[in-house]
Amino acid sequence: MRSSLIVTTLLATAAIAGIAVAKSGAPAPATPPAKAKAAKPEIGSYGFDAAGMDASVKPGDDFFRYAGGGWLTKTEIPADRAAYGMFNVLQDRSLAQTKAILDEAAAKPGSKIGDFFASYMDQAAIDAKGVAPIQPWLTALNGATDKTALATEMAKLQRQGVGGLISFFVNQDEKAPDIYIVNIGQGGIALPNRDYYVKADPKLDAVRTAYQANIAKMLGLIGEGDNAEARAKAVFEFEKSLATAHWTAIESRDSDKTYNKWSADDFDAKAPGMPWGAIRTALGVAGEQNFVVAQSSAITGEAKAFADTPIEVLRDYAKLRVVRSFAGYLAKPIDDANFSFYGPILSGQAVQRDRWKRAVAATSGALGEEIGKEYVARYFPPATKAAADTLVKNVIAAMGARIDKLTWMSPETKAKARTKLASFTPKIGYPSRWRDYSALEVKRDDLVGNIARANAFEYARGIAKLGKPIDRTEWFMTPMTINAYANPVMNEIVFPAAILQPPFFDAKADPAVNYGGIGAVIGHEISHHFDDQGRKYDPTGKLAEWWTKADIDAFDKLTAQLVKQYDAYEPLPGQKVQGGLTLGENIADLAGLSVAIDAYHKSLGGKPAPVIDGMTGDQRFYLGWAQVWRTKYKEQALRSQLLSDPHSPGEYRTATVRNLDPWYAAFGAKPGEKQYLAPAARVRIW
Incomplete structure (x- = not known):
């Protein structure tokens, strides 16, 4: 695409x-x-x-x-x-058209699309829960006492929509398009691309300064405010080390260079420093023997950055990945704090979009x-x-x-x-053939759970393609x-x-x-x-x-x-x-x-x-x-x-x-x- x-x-x-x-x-x-x-x-x-x-x-x-x-x-x-x-x-026209459908569905509890939409629109219930919906994930990250355990927890969370260290998806094998294969690519950064971390530019310097301040603010909102500024700087430096390893946007366009077939064993040999076996197991692809790696040297560099970074920094980084990924579905103080950087500073967007528009998009x-x-x-x-x-x-x-x-x-x-x-x-x-959502559980009072379950549903749908014929109706x-x-x-x-x-x-x-x-x-x-x-x-x-x-x-x-x-x-x-x-x-x-x-x-x-x-x-x-x-x-x-x-x-x-x-x-x-x-x-x- x-x-x-x-x-x-x-x-x-x-x-x-x-x-x-x-x-x-x-x-x-x-x-x-x-x-x-x-x-x-x-x-x-x-x-x-x-x-x-x-x-x-x-x-x-x-x-x-x-x-x-x-x-x-x-x-x-x-x-x-x-x-x-x-x-x-x-787009606004389509949102309004879709809202009419969802408003009608939300008036009838028991409709999946209506209940999902209603869960997003219930701001009072969301605010009352505070950070509680993601607390089990934060607790699990705190309980990871070594890097293998931490990488495992991060990979589990990736299945529910939390941004991971690498990009991961199932698609056709571009050199054997009649079969599906797991694709791995560079990832792990929260700014648009590597230029935002490494390019010399006064405008980007200001963005980097504001970003670190926002990291400290987000840490405080999830109860990690002690020494937040220093911790924020350490997280930023880790992300910068990932970005430094990344390929440029132009390099990543080359279809020939981004097709690199690796075996399961190649990851430890070519990208030492990350517990690849544990990650594959947590991602649900332990049995896969072949992978397509897009930016091969970037994966090598990211693995080295992971190995070189203290676990305390990696743990803070992982917690921020959780709150960043789900900020829009959490209590208003967290949502607003996240937007305060990504809106006015990074993109120039002055105010949040109307909640109903965001609810339509999410549903x-x-x-x-x-x-x-x-x-x-x-x-x-x-x-x-x-x-x-x-x-x-x-x-x-x-x-x-x-x-x-x-x-x-x-x-x-x-x-x-x-x-x-x-x-x-x-x-x-x-x-020509509509998708079946009967296995997706939706609760009218659980927005974060609905988002996580929808992400997990879609993730599982992708994994289930492996070994199956190509679905040309998708x-x-x-x-x-x-x-x-x-x-x-x-x-x-x-x-x-x-x-x-x-x-x-x-x-x-x-x-x-x-x-x-x-x-x-x-x-x-x-x-x-x-x-x-x-x-x-x-x-x-x-x-x-x-x-x-x-x-x-x-x-x-x-x-x-x-x-x-x-x-x-x-x-x-x-x-x-x-x-x-x-x-x-x-x-x-x-x-x-x-x-x-x-x-x-x-x-x-x-x-x-x-x-x-x-x-x-x-x-x-x-x-x-x-x-x-x-x-x-x-x-x-x-x-x-x-x-x-x-x-x-x-x-x-x-x-x-x-x-x-x-x-x-x-x-x-x-x-x-x-x-x-x-x-x-x-x-x-x-």
Whole structure:
């Protein structure tokens, strides 16, 4: 799963669109305006919020602000957000839709989803319990008198959702995708990534200082306040030693380097210092003989850090992992103290989200497909699914045509690429088989227990896959999720029901806007199977080289141009977009737009696109793309994204258009304008 596509929408009229184009110097339309549609879209007159444009900005200077500058000016980031954009608008819509389902269920005790939701909403009962719900775990950690016992207790807690020293999950073996295997990766830190511990930066220095103060505060809240400042510093230094061993975000993207097959015996030989046998037993995989280790040298370094650190420090660290993992489900003083760092300081989010929103999210995380059945019945009509299925079919066909026309790819590889494309499994809306939650116990008066049991249920579900056939019906997102993903090992693209709403998709909107929105998103996900990492998986989903060396060299030369282009963007002083980190997503944006506009043109059936409110079809297509990436950020959130997120900020995702010849024809961008690229400088991959 490599992709996460997120966007949002605002309502408006389109009356000023024609004026905006004329002032900005785009070519005049050649055909008269179309008659108004009988069925009005949710946004504007044709599916685009034209009132959110800024007519004073030339498209060729800054397409992001031309298409959304008015929205940027009038939109304030809500206090409970660190960033705000079209994705968040749609997310709030999905939360409200889901809340309606949960409110009804909560009114009838005995419903799993209703009782779970009610347990989260009972703030008084939660506050009355204080730290008691996690006290047995803290007591168990206190009783661990040696490192083997401590590591064992930590591994047991990991099964219930407490963050561990390592990441651990069951997934397909990428080199043998017909079997499941245990995957191990770097972990153990509570800040976003290694840069937050080791990078020299005054802003990050301030974060580190605040983080240590927060550690001391959290220790005090669980009754460990003696000498808290010194203990906090020691815990931070241990986390720093873990982070120092970690691979960078760019290194961790490499599918070849992150596939390292280790036997059970290899752990003691290659990563001495941790009681691996005891950990495997506590994690429930004592009988497994083979594992895939992602960041191999990081696991070696983490084991050494564990061995070199006094048990008293490790015990404090383990207690903090417990309280951090469950702070949001504990009494308000603990919840607020945890948020006081992770909200305002780390992300820029000023206040906690409404409790009901957090309750909806938690219940959806625990019982997502149980809620999803009702969500789909209420909010995802068959007509929407049918329209989305058609869009997917059209965009896949457009990708095939693009492959056929490539000049840099050999005929041999083209034939295999076509085979891979033909083997895609699109999953639209919801699973074909719903998950069974009958074994999950839910109590109306036990939030922490419900969270822990849900985590343990999901953990057990993963372990139970070992030795079983691959479940190709499984979804890794709920129908209520505003997102989409590509899974190269399954050779699938997945679009939950909730993302198939405005501004991504509206059956009543102009097709051009839909193709520029959800169509480009579909193309994005398809192309992830052919990006710098996805291309490494063959038509069966196996991690195996199937391109010729000449193809790889030609592809790498093209992607290096894209890395260089994004490396030049500087959203914050001294903090640029990392072209290497964001490469996969940038390739997917470029390819997604390229295939989506081809699919849009094909959908016209040889007829000219109508002009609507002064906008040509191609103009509306690109405006549909820009609309979904309208986003504003708090500085802290933007910095975090630049340091750790494989997605470029919305402004630079919008700027993908500067590589596309049809965009120049549509908006008349010309030399001397800031986003103009000479034809030879435009990156053309797919």
